Amino acid sequence: MICPKCENEYANNVEICPICLQELISEDAFELLFLRKTNWVVVYITSEIIQATMIKDILENEGINAIILNEQSSSFPIPGDLSIIKIKVREEDSDNAMKLIDQMINE
Ligand SMILES: [Zn+2]
Known part of the structure; x- marks a missing residue:
């Protein structure tokens, strides 16, 4: 309790x-x-769930809690079923999270 x-x-x-x-x-x-x-802030937006999952894994390996939000972008004037996947972390983790994501993207 x-x-x-x-x-x-x-x-x-x-x-x-x-x-x-x-x-x-x-x-x-x-x-x-x-x-x-808790304030959760978006640190990365992608349309690939594989990439989103990879980023979540990397963040959680570093002890940062991450959540994946999958939003179907039906309001977008783009044909096809493109989805918007947002990765959110706690506000206090966002600086570290963005650094880690930068490193990952640049590798
Ligand atoms: Zn108390």
Whole structure:
């Protein structure tokens, strides 16, 4: 169980954080909350899922959480089923992520 305020972890039988007097939430619930309150920024856009997956792997090897968003570009005036794949990382990781992506692209 985790306190959503001070982010301390407690044993399962504890229900209230003794520091903040906040009701504790499960680790899963905390992770969802954390994802929602974190600013995710786009660091790369591609139309190839293979490239997107490669970049995600490289970032995660460096300990950077990355998410892939696949958006079908139906509103684009381009024929065919071109898709736009965005790679997002947390704002604080974006500088490092962009450096890593640059290195990868230049290799
Ligand atoms: Zn607390």
